[in-house]
Amino acid sequence: MKVAITSTGNNLESKLDLRFGRCGYFIIYDTETKGMEFIPNPNKDATEGAGPASVQLVASKGAKKVVSGEFGFKVKSIFDSLQIQLIVLKDNEKKISDIIELLNHENLN
Amino acid sequence: MFTIFVLNICSLFMSPRPSRLRKISNPPVISGFRPYGNKNIKGKVEAVFLHFEEYEALRLCDYEMLNHHQASVLMNVSRPTLTRIYARARQKIAEALVKGSQISIEGGKIYFDSEWFLCSSCGCYFNNPEKQVEIKECPLCKSTSFSVYAENNNNEEEEEEEEEEE
Numbered sequence: 001m002k003v004a005i006t007s008t009g010n011n012l013e014s015k016l017d018l019r020f021g022r023c024g025y026f027i028i029y030d031t032e033t034k035g036m037e038f039i040p041n042p043n044k045d046a047t048e049g050a051g052p053a054s055v056q057l058v059a060s061k062g063a064k065k066v067v068s069g070e071f072g073f074k075v076k077s078i079f080d081s082l083q084i085q086l087i088v089l090k091d092n093e094k095k096i097s098d099i100i101e102l103l104n105h106e107n108l109n
Numbered sequence: 110m111f112t113i114f115v116l117n118i119c120s121l122f123m124s125p126r127p128s129r130l131r132k133i134s135n136p137p138v139i140s141g142f143r144p145y146g147n148k149n150i151k152g153k154v155e156a157v158f159l160h161f162e163e164y165e166a167l168r169l170c171d172y173e174m175l176n177h178h179q180a181s182v183l184m185n186v187s188r189p190t191l192t193r194i195y196a197r198a199r200q201k202i203a204e205a206l207v208k209g210s211q212i213s214i215e216g217g218k219i220y221f222d223s224e225w226f227l228c229s230s231c232g233c234y235f236n237n238p239e240k241q242v243e244i245k246e247c248p249l250c251k252s253t254s255f256s257v258y259a260e261n262n263n264n265e266e267e268e269e270e271e272e273e274e275e
Contacts, residue, residue: 065248067233080238087249088225088234102231102250 003029004063005099010038012097016089018069021050027096028061031103037061051075059084067099131162131194131219132185136257141213142205154210160217163198170195221257228255 006023008014017023022044028037039057043050051071055078058066066079067087079086089099141156162184169180181191205212225234228247235255237244247255 067249080236083238085238085248086236089232089249090234091232099249105250 001031001065002061002063003031003065003067003103004058004061005029005096006066006068007038007096010040012100013095015092016067016069016094016096016099018090018092020066020068020071020075021052021054022046023054023068026054026058026061028058028063029100029103034104036100052078055079055082128218129186129190131165131217132183133161133165133219133221134183135165135168136161136221137164137214140215141211143211144205144209147209154208156211156213157201157205157208158216159198159201159205159212159214161214161219162194162217163201164214165219166191166195167198167202226255226257228252230254 005027006017006020007025007027008017008023010025014025017025023041024044026039026041028039030036039061041054042057043053046053051074055075059082063084065085065087067089069090069092070088071079071086076086141159147154165184166180169175169183170177173180175183177192177195178188180195181188184191184194186194202212204210221237225236226244226247227234228250230252231247231250233247233249235244235248244255246253
């Protein structure tokens with residue numbers, strides 16, 4: 001299953017971006033193949049509609065879960081209709097590698 | 110003639126409309142009741158399975174003292190449906206009391222009103238996009254220690270924070 005994570009930078013040591021629509025990078029992590037893909041967010045500096053556009057991007061990559069710090073109300077309803085699970089982490093000190101470790105941890109148990 | 114024909118075809122090939130999901134705003138704090146002191150009953154008495162929706166109907170009608178119409182709106186079903194659920198709840202509880210059987214609260218076609226859950230081990234919040242499917246574990250750390258996150262609590266917390274800032 002693919003999980004999208006919002007990130008501030010394009011490496012594993014960068015931290016989780018608490019904004020969804022205007023995050024720096026999206027990381028699409030595949031829990032089965034352990035493969036990951038870094039996608040720079042094209043909507044980073046958008047003045048309007050960054051959220052819905054980012055949803056399109058994430059959904060087109062086939063993610064079933066999205067990890068971020070916060071989701072706007074527009075985004076939430078679109079994700080609901082696409083049946084994508086939202087995970088809110090209000091901890092901006094968490095690194096991407098920490099989150100991936102958490103996701104891997106689940107597979108071991 | 111044609112209508113009768115269509116109706117016949119429909120009854121042969123179409124299944125009935127699936128029942129609406131019932132909305133549960135307060136899940137029960139316990140998962141059932143066990144009788145004690147059953148000296149006269151020999152052998153094991155089968156448990157009575159009280160569905161979540163029946164528990165909720167009973168809670169709304171007999172604990173919150175709402176009428177059936179108000180309760181039906183809260184559970185997102187029609188008034189006659191709520192009355193049927195409520196009647197079934199009373200019937201089951203009476204059966205359990207008379208037979209001295211255990212009551213187990215489980216099952217039913219329901220969804221929880223609170224859409225958000227809070228995981229106590231990794232501290233994340235998550236929602237359930239598929240309302241029909243019960244969440245068994247935290248999607249991030251797979252721990253089973255999560256609780257329903259009431260949005261009312263959230264507002265209270267925010268209010269408190271605002272007050273502190275002032």
